[in-house]
Amino acid sequence: xxxxxxxxxxxxxxxxxxxxxxxxxxxxxxxxxxxxxxxxxxxxxxxxxxxxxxxxxxxxxxxxxxxxxxxxxxxxxxxxxxxxxxxxxxxxxxxxxxxxxxxxxxxxxxxxxxxxxxxxxxxxxxxxxxxxxxxxxxxxxxxxxxxxxxxxxxxxxxxxxxxxxxxxxxxxxxxxxxxxxxxxxx
Numbered sequence: 686x687x688x689x690x691x692x693x694x695x696x697x698x699x700x701x702x703x704x705x706x707x708x709x710x711x712x713x714x715x716x717x718x719x720x721x722x723x724x725x726x727x728x729x730x731x732x733x734x735x736x737x738x739x740x741x742x743x744x745x746x747x748x749x750x751x752x753x754x755x756x757x758x759x760x761x762x763x764x765x766x767x768x769x770x771x772x773x774x775x776x777x778x779x780x781x782x783x784x785x786x787x788x789x790x791x792x793x794x795x796x797x798x799x800x801x802x803x804x805x806x807x808x809x810x811x812x813x814x815x816x817x818x819x820x821x822x823x824x825x826x827x828x829x830x831x832x833x834x835x836x837x838x839x840x841x842x843x844x845x846x847x848x849x850x851x852x853x854x855x856x857x858x859x860x861x862x863x864x865x866x867x868x869x870x871x
Contacts, residue, residue: 690791693784697736697856700763702849704732704782704794705743707755710830714756721756723821728813730796732760734784736849737792739842740827741834749789757827764823765796774815776800 708714708721715722733743740757762782769777779800787793827842828834834842 690786692786693853695782695784697853698734698762698782698784698794699736699849699852699856700761700766702762702852703735703759703845704762704765705735705738705740705827706730706732706758706760707743707752708758708830710754710756714830720821720824720826721758723817726817726820728780728796728798728816732782732794732796733790733792734794735759735792735845736853738790739846741839741842742792745790747787747789753833754830756830756832759825759827760820761823764820768816768819771819772815774812775819780816 706726708725710716713721713725740759743757744752744755746752764771765780765782768775768780779798781797781799783795783797785793785795
């Protein structure tokens with residue numbers, strides 16, 4: 686829940702963090718297929734941020750209903766922030782990640798176009814396909830539709846959540862320490 690917490694800046698979303706997306710069975714993820722349809726990846730894709738969520742929580746909708754019919758995929762923030770390194774078609778600084786907390790989902794993030802060529806209404810088919818291709822080659826399946834994590838997976842998801850959450854805390858401390866050191870410099 687938001688509980689009065691503020692939206693965090695994009696630079697707090699660290700490169701080693703993950704973003705989790707959900708994909709509905711049958712319409713977005715066909716039965717007996719290992720991965721969802723890559724055409725479902727959108728320019729304004731919605732995610733849950735690993736510093737405030739773990740994959741299973743991505744299955745909750747805004748009405749707080751658990752939806753086991755959704756599969757969960759994970760993307761490294763590094764990949765999204767460095768799309769230009771994977772294709773000449775995608776310029777540097779074309780897509781950003783915005784922390785966009787919702788009332789019952791503080792971990793909610795969303796992609797947004799930095800480069801005006803990447804606005805949803807302007808992006809050409811070739812670039813959109815290339816973006817989807819890059820992300821689909823680097824996503825990691827966390828849960829298939831109707832699959833529930835076993836105890837080991839759950840512990841692993843929770844460990845990632847704790848490490849990523851702690852990294853935010855330590856990055857805040859580092860920033861404060863750096864500001865203090867700068868104020869004493871001559």
